[in-house]
Amino acid sequence: MIEPNGTSAVLRAEFATKLGQERRSEWLAAFAEVPREHYVPNFFQQDGRGKWHEVSAGDPGYLKAVYSDAALTTQLDAHGIPTSSSSEPRLMLTMLDALGAEPSHRLYELGLGTGYNAALASSRLGSDNVVSVDCDPDLVHLAQRRLARGKYHPLVFAGDGAQGCPERAPYDRIIATAGLRCIPPPLLRQVREGAVVVAPVGFGVARVVVSGHEQATGRFLSVPAFFMPRRTPTKGPDFAGLECLNGEATEVPATDVLDRLKFPLSLALPGYRSCTWRDEAGEVTGVGLWTEDGSTATVHVSGRARQTGPKRLWDTVEELASVFPAGTPLREDFGLTVVPEGQRAWYREPGGPSWPLPTA
Numbered sequence: 001m002i003e004p005n006g007t008s009a010v011l012r013a014e015f016a017t018k019l020g021q022e023r024r025s026e027w028l029a030a031f032a033e034v035p036r037e038h039y040v041p042n043f044f045q046q047d048g049r050g051k052w053h054e055v056s057a058g059d060p061g062y063l064k065a066v067y068s069d070a071a072l073t074t075q076l077d078a079h080g081i082p083t084s085s086s087s088e089p090r091l092m093l094t095m096l097d098a099l100g101a102e103p104s105h106r107l108y109e110l111g112l113g114t115g116y117n118a119a120l121a122s123s124r125l126g127s128d129n130v131v132s133v134d135c136d137p138d139l140v141h142l143a144q145r146r147l148a149r150g151k152y153h154p155l156v157f158a159g160d161g162a163q164g165c166p167e168r169a170p171y172d173r174i175i176a177t178a179g180l181r182c183i184p185p186p187l188l189r190q191v192r193e194g195a196v197v198v199a200p201v202g203f204g205v206a207r208v209v210v211s212g213h214e215q216a217t218g219r220f221l222s223v224p225a226f227f228m229p230r231r232t233p234t235k236g237p238d239f240a241g242l243e244c245l246n247g248e249a250t251e252v253p254a255t256d257v258l259d260r261l262k263f264p265l266s267l268a269l270p271g272y273r274s275c276t277w278r279d280e281a282g283e284v285t286g287v288g289l290w291t292e293d294g295s296t297a298t299v300h301v302s303g304r305a306r307q308t309g310p311k312r313l314w315d316t317v318e319e320l321a322s323v324f325p326a327g328t329p330l331r332e333d334f335g336l337t338v339v340p341e342g343q344r345a346w347y348r349e350p351g352g353p354s355w356p357l358p359t360a
């Protein structure tokens with residue numbers, strides 16, 4: 001059962017007003033206009049024990065959650081891992097603002113998901129100026145129906161969003177709403193000079209301006225961002241392969257990878273995953289890291305590190321700890337430069353410490 005329209009309209013207006021008190025933005029009218037619940041008729045919420053529960057229109061708290069600043073998980077895979085969501089509206093607004101888009105601009109989105117962002121973009125830029133792609137055909141089908149119900153008709157289709165849509169190029173603006181390891185090179189071949197690209201790279205959001213053929217540079221926004229990764233096949237961790245190793249002593253606290261080095265690590269080891277082990281009191285006792293080639297490391301809080309596989313993951317953490325010996329480096333002090341030969345993330349200035357990003 002859908003809650004009465006009045007309730008949705010009131011909550012939506014209140015939410016848009018609240019966003020407007022925090023910042024001025026050309027996008028607030030779109031947030032006030034587009035009903036988020038049309039795009040998120042149900043979502044999944046995790047209880048204290050990690051079990052997922054579905055919350056649907058009409059359930060207690062449904063509309064309140066829809067008009068809160070929550071990311072709402074809308075799809076889980078067979079293992080209960082989230083594969084699609086509607087991102088936090090405040091983060092969406094920050095990313096849309098960072099585009100600096102004007103109503104005549106043509107926008108390409110990687111990651112259609114629920115279609116809510118495509119609806120906001122269609123509302124402000126006009127449906128004809130919006131193209132959005134998702135790798136999941138079922139999501140595309142649902143989003144297309146929802147968009148049409150809202151009288152929005154952007155071009156949406158199923159495919160690998162990293163390939164773009166050359167038929168509608170050149171684009172003035174590009175936004176990605178799935179986690180990336182670099183700015184996809186095919187997208188950089190489908191933009192005008194001066195185009196702005198806003199994309200989650202690692203655990204941050206990069207904003208770069210295109211200055212020529214496959215050339216762009218810019219900085220990361222100050223906001224943290226943990227987007228679900230662009231879907232690619234990956235190997236799992238090889239914890240069994242570590243059992244026979246004694247390990248080596250390390251001075252770097254295991255928990256550094258969970259907090260202060262988390263963002264630089266996402267640039268130095270693109271696509272890495274992590275897990276923790278905890279004692280009965282909930283304190284972290286160990287941290288595991290792995291990358292898609294099967295490289296794996298574990299570190300015990302006592303200061304013993306074990307690593308196996310083609311890449312020595314803990315060595316990378318130790319290198320980062322020597323670049324950032326104390327404190328948490330700010331995201332906005334990092335930048336990203338694209339040239340035809342490749343892409344690099346850097347700290348403070350393009351000539352500072354830097355990490356190549358994989359573009360293959």
Ligand SMILES: C[S@@+](CC[C@H](N)C(=O)[O-])C[C@H]1O[C@@H](n2cnc3c(N)ncnc32)[C@H](O)[C@@H]1O
Nearest residue numbers: 084111113114117134135160161177178230231
């Ligand atoms: C955070 S959700 C996107 C949210 C969306 N913009 C919205 O407003 O609901 C990320 C989406 O990226 C999609 N995705 C992941 N890998 C992709 C790829 N290679 N190409 C296109 N879409 C992809 C996922 O299926 C998921 O729906």
